[in-house]
Amino acid sequence: MAAVPPGRRLSVPATGAPARAAAFALPGFVGRRRELEELRADIVRAGLDTLAGRKSGRGRVLLIAGRPGSGRTALAEELAGQLAGRYPDGVLRARLTETDGSPVPTERTARALLAALGEPVPPGAEEDELTQAVRAVLRGRRALLVLDDAAGAEQVDPLLPDKSECLVVAVSRGPLTGVPDVRPCTLGGLDTASGVELLERYAGPTRITCDPAAAQAVVEECAGQPAALVLVGGWLAALPKLSVVDAVTRLRELPSGDNLDVAGRSLSRAFRLAHEALPAPSARILRLLALAPAGAVDAHTASALAGCSVAAAQTALEDFEARGLLRAEPPSGSLSPQYRVPGCLTALLRELMAAQERxxxxxxxxxxxxxxxxxxxxxxxxxxxxxxxxxxxxxxxxxxxxxxxxxxxxxxxxxxxxxxxxxxxRLAVQDGRLDTLAxxxxxxxxxxxxxxxxxxxxxxxxxGLHQLVLDVAQRCEMPLEKAAALLNLGDLDARAGRVPTALGRYREALDAARQAGDPYAISRSLESIAASYHELGDWQRAVDWYGRALELRLTRGELADEARLYGRLGG
Structure with missing residues (x-):
């Protein structure tokens, strides 16, 4: 089957929204051969429905479970890269958790999946309508879905294609209770040989070869956690005069949180090691990256956060990438490089920023x-x-x-x-205010x-933007902003064919506009109500509301608007 042609809809490839593209194998991926074999075997494993003599109603779901920093996303991407040729309709990716740890609304993920598949997305459609559309579009196709960092089964289950040859690879912290016939592939630390190989890729082969025992000790101190090993490898690469033994000694000297498990303590110590080795200006830039929306960073974002030049910010970002503190996004045309803060480091960055920044x-x-x-x-x-x-x-x-x-x-x-x-x-208005900057x-x-x-x-x-403004305007009792948001939402509802819904919006907007005493908003509301009745074929009410709008225009002497409304009434 040919790949789905890109539609005219706006596709949003990033956090909380899927990207449809050919899968790619991570060049730095090491180890996990046993897990990869188990996952590949699990694709054709007989499920409970098959064993019971029933045909499965959904495509196969694979689950990779592990804590942040265990390499769970890297394993999912490696698996997707190996399997991409079997799924000619492409690879869809979506991250289901925000950088602050809150779940991404399912309707937002479904909307972006449809956009990535080139399907029309009605503005304001409800979650059930959108998820049903996703399942319908994927029925009969062979696509691979990577659903990263799922908070629970309620995020995954509505997106599972019905009677489909699609494969879903879900990544989560633990089991997805509620998704049937899913056996989790639970990740621990890397084996020692793979951990040493990963350390070598960042630190270089010379020091690792000269002192293999110390390299194995680093892997042990990091509990085999890939994220921690990458940070230690980046620390060694940035400090060529220090030995692997120095890394072991420093890791053992650093305090570890008593409330963390072994893997969490390993990542926390490795992050402290990397942060303390940075020059003061770079360390401050890194801490402030906790404020980057959706964890997406470019030179302009870093420059504005730190108050430095764009060139200095770009240099710092490149250094962070070399140290394993950032991940580079795939290049896109002539755009400047974009980076992403690893999800496992977001909470650590926030804690550090709160502790060291006023x-x-x-x-x-x-x-x-x-x-x-x-x-x-x-x-x-x-x-x-x-x-x-x-x-x-x-x-x-x-x-x-x-x-x-x-x-x-x-x-x-x-x-x-x-x-x-x-x-x-969303961040600009989350404190409940619509200040000037927001x-x-x-x-x-x-x-x-x-x-x-x-x-x-x-x-x-x-x-979504107008709904955001409406929520804040209602919460803060701002009638003029409420009227404007309702009018904009009503227009989009009317364009999507939901005329009764649009009519309700316009009536609410009229009440808010009258409360604010704004003539323009009142006039616009009156005309929109009349146009809705016109669209519904209720000529009597349409004439009545057009007449009210005309009366207001006549009192204000707005000749052009008077002429337009006379034309509407004539029609």
Whole structure:
């Protein structure tokens, strides 16, 4: 079967959203041969339904269970790379847990899966409708789904394809009780030989070969945990004058948390070792990366957080990658490199930031990052209007790193950074306020999406942004913002064919607009209510509401709007 052609829908390949692409084998992957063999054998293993004489109603689900830092995601990616040729409809990836540990809403994951498959996604569709659409699209296809960091069975079960030849590889901390016929492949530490090999890949072969006993001691101190071994290997690579014995000695000197298990203590000590070896400016940049939305980092994000130049931030990020503190994302066209904070280090970074950074400095760093994001979004939108002399002048006034070479480059940046941008918008208003910076961010993101992809293609993302504003406006009793959000949501509902729902939104918007005393919002609400009745074929009510809107326009002397409404009434 041919691969599914990419649709016109906006696909969001990042945290909380799947990416449809050919699987790739990790170049640094070592060990886990027994686990890989077990997983491959488990694909064709007779399940309980087969043993009972029933045909299984779903595709095979493989579960890789382990704590963060055990290499569970790397194993899932290695398995996907080996099996990709068997699944011609491609590989879909989705991370089901946010960087703060909260589960990603299933409707968001389902919406992004549909987008990655090129299927239409109605804005504002409910979770059941979206998950049913995912199952229907995957029925009869051969695709491989990698669902990373699942918090529970309730996130995985609704996405499992019915009567499908698809394979689902789920990654979780423990068993997914509730998903039938799944036998977990539980990961512990690497065996000693594989641990030494992984250490060598980062530290280089010379010191490991000269002192194999010390290398084995490092593996033992790290409890064979791949993430801890990578950090120690990066520490050795950054400090060529120190020996492997020095690494063992330093690890044993570091304190370990009494409330952590063996694997957790190993990762915590390795992270402290790596952090303490950094120069003070780099260590501060690393700590502030805990604020990066969705864990996605580029030079602009790091520069804004730390208040340093973009060049200095890029140098620091490259150093962090070499030390195993960041993971580089696959390159994308002409865009600058993007990195991701490993999920197993996010909590450690937050703890370190809270302990060593003042609250005022943290707030200032967050504000700088959001301000930089707003400026980038303005530049991204302006890239579509280079025929306007005023826009060209404003673009020329921007610093060169904030400009885009072409509209295509701006669209590529927006598409790639969208998960982080949406996460930034959620973070900007999560404290329950719509302050100036949060308003500007949501507005700039909405306009950039509309300018590059159009209201129809970007509808699901716009719907989420307007819903976010509505939640805050209701919580904080902000009637004007509530009216604006309801009007925008009503427009998207009407465009998706949910006219009765849109009518309810418009009526609520009218009440909020009257409470705020805003003539523009009142007029817009009246006209939208009339248009909804018109769409429903209720001519009497449509005429009545158009007449109310006309009366308001007549009192304000708005001639152009009066003419338009006379035309509507005539129609």
């Amino acid at each position: 609250p005022a400095e943290i707030e200032l760093a967050r504000a700088r990052m959001l301000e930089r994001t707003v400026r980038q979004l303005h530049s991204c939108r302006a890239a579509t209007r280079t025929d306007d002399p005023l826009t060209r002048k404003r673009l020329a006034e921007l610093p060169r790193p904030l400009r885009f070479a072409s509209p295509q480059a701006a669209a590529e940046w927006l598409r790639r950074r969208l998960p982080a941008l949406l996460a930034a918008a 308003r500007r961010l949501v507005s700039a993101l909405t306009r950039a999406l509309t300018a590059h992809f159009g209201a129809e293609e970007a509808g699901p993302e716009l719907y």
